[in-house]
Amino acid sequence: MSAQNWNKKQAAVVLTYDDALNVHLDNVVPALDSLHLKGTFFLIASSPAFTNRLDEWRKVATDKHELANHTLFHPCNGSLPGRSFVTPDYDLATYSVRRLKDEIKMTNAVLQAVDGKKERTFAYPCGDTMINGVSYIDAIKGEFVAARGVHEEMVQKNSANLYSVGCYAVNGQTGDELIDLVKQAMKSNSMIVFLFHGVGGEHSLNVSLEAHSKLLHFIKDHKKEIWNPTFIEATKYTKQANASEKVRY
Structure with a gap:
């Protein structure tokens, strides 16, 4: 019998979706809702798929999915390989820590106007955590419960860095590969965080509707072994569980 480490389950599976895409509302939310599963949506507050569909995002939050912060304009370091999509206006090299923190706080305010919540989680755009060689993680910690990076990691409850939680980025995998x-995670009593962009299109990083559906059905079919929290639920649980462990010992 495997340890029941995650809310009395064998493993936790967190489904996260980045960049505020139309397909998240059109494809993902209906798929999650049909199986009573929960997702976390890391939203770019300036994205037209967010600003043009605010009422729909409000309903997503009402239905217990998480609206999370992915900054106002998604700035990334344009000097790194494969970053030709970064425009000069939103190149982290041109930012200060103050500017980024201000834009992040503004995004929190926008999200609170949509869902009424004050606690929030964050995902680093492109996984970048440095501005001109200086980490901005400490500057924004006070704004968030936890933050997700982009490094691959099977998350262990008692050793998780909650301001740099790893994940598995999805791009072209089959349903069986995602299920594997x-x-x-189930074998190692871990939490696994999936990072999706396109689901059935709209982004160069994409997964097919079929593969996404197959993963969701597997999670649903194994609900006795798998906990499916939002990212904020999972990280708050981890924080509380570790605090109680320290008290016990």
């Missing part, structure tokens, strides 16, 4: 990762 969940099985690894």
Whole structure:
């Protein structure tokens, strides 16, 4: 019998979706809702798929999904390989820590206007955490419960860095390949965080509707072994569980 480490389950599977895309409202939310599963949506507050569909995002939050912060304009370091999509206006090299923190706080205010919540989580755009060689993590910690990075990690409850939680980025995998990762999490009593962009299109990083659906059905079919929290639920649980462990010992 495997340890029941995650809210009395064998493993936790967190489904996160980045960049505020139309397909998240059109494809992902209906798929999650049909199976009573929960997702976390890391939203770019300036994205037209967010600003033009605010009422729909409000309903997403009402239905217990998480609206999370992915900054106002998604700035990334344009000097790194494969970053030709970064425009000069939103190149982290041109930012200060103050500017980024101000834009992040503004995004929190926008999200609170949509869902009424004050607690929030964050995902680093492109996984970048440095501005001109200086980490901005400490500057924004006070704004968030936790933050997600982009490094691959099977998250262990008692050793998780909650301001740099790893994940598995999804781009072209089959449903079976995604399910194999969940099985690894179950065997190792871990939390696995999936990072999706396009689901059925709209982004160069994409997964097919079929593969996404197959993963969701596996999670649903194994609900006795798998906990499916939002990212904020999972990280708050981890924080509280570790605090109680320290008290016990």
